[in-house]
Amino acid sequence: MNPDADIIARLKRKLEREMAARAAAESLLERRSAELYEASEQLRVEARQVKHLSTAIDVSADGVAITDQAGVYTYMNPTHASMFGYAHPQDCIGLSWTTMYAQDTLRRFESDIFPQFQRNGYWRGEVTGIANDGSKVHQDLSLTALSDGGILCSTRDIGIIRRREAQREQLHEMLLDAERRDALGRMAKSVGHDFSNILTIINASAKLLADEMHTDLFDILVDRIMQSCRQANDLVLDLMNFDTAPERKMCSLSDLVRDVGDLNSNQFLATQGNEILITSEKLICETDPTLFSRMVFNLIKNAREAIEEDGEVCVSLELLEDDQAVTPDFKPSAFIERGQCNSFPAARLIVRDNGTGMSQKALDTAFIPFQSTKGSGRGIGLTTVDALLQGQPGRMRAYSRPGEGLVIVIDLPLQTAIAHKTDDAPRASNVSNARGALVVDDDEFHMELVTELLRKFGWDAVGFTNPLEALSVFKVAPSAFGLVMTDRRMPQMSGDELVQQMLQIEPDIPIILNSGALASPLPVGLAATLTKPVSEETLWATLDLIGRATPQAAQD
């Protein structure tokens, strides 16, 4: 074989091998390049996810920290740092986790927590840390073992939760106490009211006897009876004023509704809806915070008791710039309205439920003390609405349809509205000179006694035991009356309500509220008050004070 040809053939084979190697290398490089691109894309996606997660951890409401194998913090989010009183997480990086706990807690870590942690790779529980300023940090702490020997710590400051729970507990206790006192007070008033009527009869009878029989011994005995009656009456007054004076002060209704809503939230079943919608506006109103809270509590409680297992209760508090109608989700077949709201802006509290609803009859009596349809579960506690509206301007409207639900709307003028209202010019005086006198008292004997005394003074007095009947007569001929005397506590309608309605019809009619229960707040627009039992002298003195001792005096 030709040596040159042999060399050429060998070089040719070498060249072919080199070309094949080059092609293989290029192919490999292309493949690797593609793989590298895919890997870098994947890395970019993962880096983005890590960044999102990192941001989420940074802004998390829970504290998150990571330690290395030696227990030194390598990461801490701002919440964790802030929880322990550090302005910046960087201030904690490089610190040992042991700097954040007291010696006794560290002993607990050694003896109890770490053995469990090492066994399970996880531990969760409550511990108390020490903040930078030495204060205690009550934590709900989770520890998770990391593959590199470090620890992931997730923590939540439960001091706030504990304080919040304590506040709720306090509120709950306060409401329960108020309920108990209210029940006791109502019982005392009821007894006092009835006893007062008895005293009136004894007193009046003794007076009549004294007028008829004039022997010294008899006078002494009658005096003793009347003296005893006065003393008994003082006792009755004390009894009837039992702890009922509302404590009115400026309150944020938003805070009260939120607190009471929270308090009720754990009473609902998981399947029941419970929504609390509270405006971000601060709604300030002068009210009795305990009474208001009790009212909201009772309304929510009633609503909850009325719904089925899949029912819903929605409580909302909103700002009402002017009067607006309410549209229930159903067509109401029952409606009731109490009180007035003429001043705006006002706060509007709405409690809606899709429960059993109430009939007109049930609704009519649900808000009257001792008359509510107890047992049905809807009347109990609704008297707090009345109690609240007696003490401050406001309006309650209730819409219902049996089987569909109940919507209770309470509008309370805000402080700004009331201040504006009091700036209004006073009404022009237009006192009636009529001879007619209207006497209203559910106690027939007392009604007749006052009616007789007024007649004796020259008035054409007419008496009613039912305030609704009296009101209907007054509506027909308001100008026929120059004087009204009314009891305060009556089953069909309260004296306060009657006074308001009569003043709406005839703003200048002089009205005397005659009751054994004259605790504040009294209805606006009264001419005078007169405490039971009434005597000829006390009635004359009161009428004389307002220039109405007789119809003639009124005309003068």
Add this chain to the structure above:
Amino acid sequence: MKGVVFRQFLDFAEREFGEALVDDLLNSTPLDSGGVYTSVGYYDHAEIIALVTALSNKTGHSARELLIKFGQNLFPTLISGHPQDGVAHAFDLIERIHGVIHRDVRKLYPDAEVPDIRPHQRKGTDELRITYDSARPMADLCEGMIMAALKHYNDGEDFEIRRTDSKHRYLYNADFHIIRRDGR
């Protein structure tokens, strides 16, 4: 096994025995790759054993002799391509193999199967014991590279390499006891 080793072996054979012999070697040895190697590719390590065996048959040199000599040739190429800053003694370099160098190799070539070369006793610059453990029977190549490393860093100094192969894993597992011959 990394393609660079095959290419270096063929270059070494060409330098030592001529282009014609290497051509004959590649033509006559059955190889899956067909004797086509790229530095960045991976090839079955059985091919290097087949090539060493065939070269031994063709040249009359023992496989051990060829591999030691190849190791002595391979080391300068590798060290010139990957200079090790701060290393002043061969023992320092050998100690870096496990912790630093092989970690860097894996960075570049994640699939690389590097041998386990662990130092376990050192007395200054006089004595070093290391263990070679690999999935391939390349203890001779390792020995050649140790020799080259000693020469590269400690030219003029005389070291003795006492090698003890594992009874059951001959050529796969061996202890190297490197000791200064003059006893300084």
